[in-house]
Amino acid sequence: MKVLNVVDDFCTVEINGVKKSCFIGFLERKPEEGEYLLVHAGMAIKILDYQSAQEIIDELALLIDGELRDSE
Amino acid sequence: MDKVLITVGSGGKKSQSFINSEIISRFSNEKLNILADGAHIDNNMVVTTDSFTVFPPFFDGGDIGVLSICGMVNDLASMGAEPKYMTMALVIEEGFPFGDLQRILDSMKKLANEQNIQLVAGDTKVVEKGKLDGIIINVTGFGYRYKNVMLPSRDYKIGDSIILTGPVGEHSIAVLKNRGVVEFDGMVPSDVAPLWEPVKSLIDGDINIKFIRDVTRGGLSAVLNEFVSFSRTKIEIYEDDIPVNEKVLAVCDIYGFDIYSLACEGRLVVVVDAMDSEKALSILSQYEQTKSARAIGQIIDLSNPIVILNTQFGGKIVMDMPTGEILPRIC
């Protein structure tokens, strides 16, 4: 979920315009606005790493593309 | 079971088995056993009844008064009947704010006027404080069959198209939010709306309608399961085609709700002949309440009553009757 703002140990996160408060006291650092969090039962577990996410998507897209080309 | 559980009234499996084992077993007759939203009591008249209890009585997008009129109108519309008269019984908890009662009655009156429905009889009871949570409204609606349409039909074909008239779950989310069960910023107004107008246009448009039911408690899963068990058909639904409200989806994501068991108060499932599907959609698209109608699936077999959902990601699952109360899940 995307971080909108941070106040002390809580922050507001958002998906599709639905905003929710979540506890961030356990994060390794304060998240910044625009970052994404892994939230479970109202608690942030982790600040998500965007780059490695994109890498996996790219890897998958390549794999699928390659396959499509092979089959042509 | 020695006590009545909340699930008996939840619209899911338990309600179904309660109706069969306690009601049908005692009151069985040809008209009742169809288990439609109402009954044809003589050749032209259709009657339906429903009690409304909702906490809180006011929620985003409506109130219990609006809910009761729409519920009645939609039940009659599902039988292809034009709403005409209604009776109303109010059961009110002692101490209920008078202003709230007036607000509720005002919204009922406004809507009844718009729908050309006359209130012809009524009753009011007040019960001791604490014996009831706020207010219960029972309405009985009377309507006339429109242009001799007889719903539900008994005649189904492979390929018959299943139409859903709009995104699901908005009503549940609005109420759960106003009740404080789910919390989030921003608003999801209830979809509560009267649907006779669009149904009338479908009939006027000579659409071969076979079945209509309004999606209420138990959600889309319940209605589709009721349809297959009534029609004894097997149907296939495509998740890609089911209209959803992104906010409702997000709330479901956060709280672990099953979006297909959430209640609506202004959505219909309409089954029409495949040939008429396009035309029906174009008629529905002209009304605000049904403008996002989509064909979501079709009948694929005339036996083995079951609802198959083709998921957005390539797989298939059985869409079952919901089993109980909507609860947030964590695991």
Place this chain on the structure above:
Amino acid sequence: MNKSFDLFKDRELAKKLFSHIKSKVSHFSNLKIMEFCGTHTHNIFQYGFRYAFQPNLKFIAGPGCPVCVTSDNELAEAFWLLEKRGVGVITYGDLLKVPYNGKSLFDYRSEGFSIEIVYSAIDALSIAKKKSDKEWVFLGVGFETTIPATSALLDLVVRTGIKNLSVISFHKNTKSIISALGSLGELRVDGILLPGHVSAVVGWQYFNDINAFGIPSVVVGFEPLDILYGIKELIDMIEKGERGIKCAYKRAVQEEGNRKMLDSINKFFDVTDCNWRGLGNIKNGGFEIKPEYSIYNARKRYKIENIEVLSKQNQCLCGDVLIGKIEPIECPSFDVLCNPDAPLGPCMVSHEGTCLAYYKWSRING
């Protein structure tokens, strides 16, 4: 960075990857992959993957649904607190339907007992504050993902000095169960999907014991593409004969876990032996509140001693289903005495339950 993590919900890519896996597994016969986490079980079912690769690949739902593994004696404790001590109970919605001795918390609530559902453990504090004429017990269920939430609650209880709230721990330890199954030689699977959320808390090195059993394992997230990607990675490993643990959820999981969460678990909890449904007593299988916080431990506060456990569920083979020893259909009660309307065991009750998933699927082809 305006793209969201909806990246992993991409339908088109998911459908393509799905077909890729389908053709890939066609070379195998009877591969068995176990997922440990209840959310994986649920999502694999909900996305429609659970039976999609049969008969080449089967998913086996492991003992990772906290509700399914909550034991009869734990439910008996909760019921005893309600009946004998008159306290109110606060817990997650998941637990409400689980039957013990023919009754569930849901039934208790219908009878007028005070049962409150929370989305987050710390919400228990506001309930106890608001309804201060009653004593409340929070039932902590779940694995390492929800334990920090219970720790956070305990921390608040200690700091605010609130008197009418205590906690009972039904928390379970995922590491112990994997080790226990592995060393029993009960783990007859070709690969394991490791839980993503738990791993984000504890770090994937937590599961290093798996290396000893030589079963390839992949840490996996929860979105459709996460799960498909995880399956693909696992099959790649199986094909190449690789062992060890791979992480397919790098955006959330590293080798090391979340220090602060682990510290908070250690602050309030000791690892203890614990009963798992169907599996019996597991060494180091659970978490109990540390003695120095006994006054906040409902077991101590209300002097719960040995409660006699009545077992009506002995025809249920959930235990064997949970470890992949048998399939639901091999249970004599399946669809005979046990179905979703009259479930005998938690595997038929829970949304995550293997028996329930199997029951639903078995009717597709009629």
